[in-house]
Amino acid sequence: MIEVRNVVKTYDSVRAVDKLSFAAKPGEIFGLIGPNGAGKSTTIRMIMNIIAPDSGQVLLDGRPLCEADKNRIGYLPEERGLYKKMKVGDLLTFLAEVKGGDRQASAQRIDRWLERFDIADWKERKVDELSKGMAQKVQFIGTVAHDPDVLLFDEPFSGLDPMSQDMLLEAFLELKRAGKTILFSTHIMDHAEKICERILIINKSREVLSGSLAEVKQRYGSPTVRIEFDGDAAFVSGLPFVKACRQFPRALEVELADYEDTDKLYCALAGRVKVRRFEQLEPSLHSIFIRLVGAAQEDLNA
Amino acid sequence: MRKLLAIVKREFRAATGNKTFVIMTILGPFLILAITILPGLISSDPAMMTSGKPLALVVSNPLVEAALQQSFSQQGMTLASLSDEAVGKDGVVAGDYAGLLVVPPTWPEQGASYYSSSGTEVVIFGSAEAVLSAIATRQRIGQAGIPADQIERLLAAPGFQVIQLGANLSEEEKGDDDFMGLMFTSLGFVMLIYMTVLLYGQMIGRSVVLEKTVKTVEIMLSSVSAKQLMLGKIIGLGLASLLQYSVWMGMAGLAIRLLGPALGIALPAAVSMVNMGWLVLFFILAFFLYSAGYAALGAAAEDEQHLGQLAWPLLIFLMIPMVMISAIVMNPNSPVAVGLSFFPMTSPIVMLVRLLVSEPAWWEIGLCLGLLVLAIYGLSIAAAKIFRTGILMSGKRHSFREILRWVRLH
Secondary structure, eight states, X not given: OEEEEEEEEEETTEEEEEXXXXXXXXXXXXXXXXXXXXXXXXXXXXXXXXXXXXXXXXXXXXXXXXXXXXXXEEEEOSSOOOOTTSBHHHHHHHHHHHTTOOHHHHHHHHHHHHHHTTOGGGTTSBGGGSOHHHHHHHHHHHHHTTOOSEEEEESTTTTOOHHHHHHHHHHHHHHHHTTOEEEEEESOHHHHHHHOSEEEEEETTEEEEEEXXXXXXXXXXXXXXXXXXXXXXXXXXXXXXXXXXXXXXXXXXXXXXXXXXXXXXXXXXXXXXXXXXXXXXXXXXXHHHHHHHHHHHHHHHO | XXXXXXXXXXXXXXXXXXXXXXXXXXHHHHHHHHHHHHHHHHHHOHHHHTTTOXXXXXXXXXXXXXXXXXXXXXXXXXXXXXXXXXXXXXXXXXXXXXXXXXXXXXXXXXXXXXXXXXXXXXXXXXXXXXXXXXXXXXXXXXXXXXXXXXXXXXXXXXXXXXXEEOTTSOEEEEOHHHHHHHHHHHHHHHHHHHHHHHHHHHHHHHHHHHHHHTTOHXXXXXXXXXXXXXXXXXXXXXXXXXXXXXXXXHXXXXXXXXXXXHHTOXXXXXXXXXXXXXXXXXXXXHHHHHHHHHHHHHHHOSSHHHHHHHTHHHHHHHHHHHHHHHXXXXXXXXXXXXHHTTSTTTHHHHHHHHHHHSOOOHHHHHHHHHHHHHHXXXXXXXXXXXXXXXXXXXXXXXXXXXXXXXXXXX
């Protein structure tokens, strides 16, 4: 488990990270979400001890991180870089070696991942011949080749085409199933929504909200149900627990006062119209993010 | 340790696995030879200086002309006898003649003149002057009524020997050739150290800057410590340079063994096993000293250009012994030479030269080595601090004052 406690980092006069605390557990994908410049990369660099925090602690399994722990962590920095003149295979072997990975096991893992990302043919080619997307895949393999327990990815999806993004999402889920602790930062809500158990939204160096994705959605979403039906449903808008109602050609989106009212609505519909589809709509993380971060921005502007 | 080894291996392969390294390794000895020997050849060989053009002579006295002919043809130059001074001057201006020597009929009462487009060919007009003054001296002594056989005896130079006195009173006669041998060996050794230290120092500086510009530094620092990364680079490139050294020495040895007897070239006496040992020792020390310096500057620099700007203090320290080498060879125990052989930034080169040409006391060698090792240690620590602080900073150029602040930090 990786735990961040009250870390603070100030550059000159700018506070980059202000009293941030969170924990990512094994077998869990934790998303650090925020707009550009919020302090995500600084936080991840402090976990990696590339930058020392001014105050606060970073703990791995309950004790402060030491030099030897670097071997247990895989890190994909936001600033991607690979030694351009090296062959892909040699580079990956080297990256696993400086992380103290077992040579043979690393070699097997490297081959497996290259295969999986469809770049096995490039193993003997030089890095500077790779396309940007391929280089990013190679960088990902370099991060996992030594089989670390903890994985930190800083904006792992940026610069990838949709197909490669899906490949990476799959890979994340596989690593999670293998019991790895995964922490990644992104400003693309869609990715966080797809794979994260828990999230922390950070804006202007401070935590805006954190918790499990389900909790967050419940806390910040309003209960909305989408109904597709045959018949006349005009009566719905008159029901006492319905706050608002939006009519679409063949569907109805009903905003309720409370989550508890979902059942009441279903009962009210039963027998009066033929329900083909009854779906509890969740607010997207995107909309929550825009609401919270946007509001904060307006507060500042006001 | 395994991590350090992996970095050493990678840096070694990165340094040696490219065409530049192969070309430098093969061409290096020729380059050093060219730099050390060619200027000497050009300035001392009149035939090379005049690039084969004849020297014009306007001389009426046949005795003088014959003496000049003999002297210059020995030096491999051709002469063209003219009767008209004006024709000779036109020829010089047109570039047909390397120069024009005019010895008037009234000579030696009236002096001779030498005309050329540059007026700096001291070897040519120097030897003309020597020939002329020898003839004039003989003529004047003869005119004083002294018989010809006595003139030679009067003018014969007395013997003069230069003897190097060893610590155990051993005597060794030194000739001009010995001096030249020492001079060229010193120059060769110094060039070797200077070039390799400069080359590899810059390579280390660049390699550190490159970590920043190609952005591999974060991955590296998430895997190893800054100290391991820096040490790995220095050792890796150091091994590459030692490989280059051994190839060069092997080539030189082979060339002298195979071609030496045929061409009548022997190694100068100064190139002994002991001196080679000193060379390698001082090279390694100089290498580590300057590598630490360049690594620190590389970490502080924003890009390669900026590195070049920051590197000037190191370059100046490297240049000092180069500029002073002939003074040091001629006066190896002067206070300046002794002082420079203790000051760590210059001592590897200066002490090596002193060891070649004289016999510094053991305490001097010990002090030099001790200070050098201390300096390497101190500079490495400073470098590691600058490295740790500077390696992640980018997008901003730092002044020396700021960099020194990093050293005091922590």
